[in-house]
Amino acid sequence: MEELKFTRNMAQLAVLQRIELANQFLMKIRKLFGRYLFSKIFSKYLINTIKISGKYSKLINDEYENIKRFLLDGQQILSIGGGIGGLEFYILKKFPNTKIDLIEKNYVSNKIKYGWDYKNDEAYNNLSITKEFFNLNGINSYQYNIYDFDKKNFPSKNYDLIISLYSLDYHYDFNFYSNYLNSVSKENTKIIFDTIRPDFFKNIFERLSVIKENKLTVHKSKRIKCETFKLKHE
Numbered sequence: 472m473e474e475l476k477f478t479r480n481m482a483q484l485a486v487l488q489r490i491e492l493a494n495q496f497l498m499k500i501r502k503l504f505g506r507y508l509f510s511k512i513f514s515k516y517l518i519n520t521i522k523i524s525g526k527y528s529k530l531i532n533d534e535y536e537n538i539k540r541f542l543l544d545g546q547q548i549l550s551i552g553g554g555i556g557g558l559e560f561y562i563l564k565k566f567p568n569t570k571i572d573l574i575e576k577n578y579v580s581n582k583i584k585y586g587w588d589y590k591n592d593e594a595y596n597n598l599s600i601t602k603e604f605f606n607l608n609g610i611n612s613y614q615y616n617i618y619d620f621d622k623k624n625f626p627s628k629n630y631d632l633i634i635s636l637y638s639l640d641y642h643y644d645f646n647f648y649s650n651y652l653n654s655v656s657k658e659n660t661k662i663i664f665d666t667i668r669p670d671f672f673k674n675i676f677e678r679l680s681v682i683k684e685n686k687l688t689v690h691k692s693k694r695i696k697c698e699t700f701k702l703k704h705e
């Protein structure tokens with residue numbers, strides 16, 4: 472497993488996106504001083520960058536192992552809410568002819584809350600830092616494009632694979648993306664995401680299988696792989 476290189480800013484985003492990377496001390500500080508100071512200051516200055524990059528690399532490498540059976544070189548992949556981009560890094564390193572479009576948000580909420588977010592206001596990313604992360608780790612810019620969710624200029628092409636780990640339908644409603652995903656998927660496009668209501672998607676997709684059960688995360692969710700919208704928009 473190749474260990475990822477992180478600056479302090481990258482390590483901070485990784486901690487905010489994967490709160491399980493925070494140690495007990497940091498969690499105590501969060502409880503004592505509140506979510507604002509944690510999100511803005513402590514998550515940046517009370518972390519050990521090298522330790523965080525090691526833990527994050529291991530965590531994301533396990534995610535890569537979970538989805539690698541769906542990967543082939545030369546695929547067109549869409550990533551929704553990929554965060555700093557660790558999973559995308561491992562895919563692009565292994566499959567140099569694959570292209571990934573990433574749709575993410577470009578701000579860090581003032582007081583991050585990790586629950587279901589009806590309005591989809593919460594965000595914990597910075598798109599320039601994601602770009603810097605790919606550069607630092609040797610990913611060429613022709614291998615990926617980054618789109619800001621709030622600018623709504625989403626790419627329109629047909630994807631082979633769409634991936635959203637702990638973002639779409641984990642923190643916010645699938646509906647925010649359903650029409651768009653319908654328009655960019657074809658018959659065999661695989662859509663992989665973590666959801667707290669897997670059965671709901673049996674009405675939406677022709678085929679669905681559970682590929683991971685997440686018992687230790689914020690919600691007890693399941694990772695599903697779906698194919699073919701039942702109602703295809705023209």
Ligand SMILES: C[S@@+](CC[C@H](N)C(=O)[O-])C[C@H]1O[C@@H](n2cnc3c(N)ncnc32)[C@H](O)[C@@H]1O
Pocket residue numbers: 488489551552553554555574575576591593594595596620635636637638642643647
């Ligand atoms: C819990 S983090 C998961 C990050 C990454 N997928 C991972 O597995 O480490 C959720 C991510 O979703 C992003 N996000 C929130 N709303 C979004 C939206 N509407 N579109 C794309 N990304 C979004 C957040 O900024 C955050 O980086």
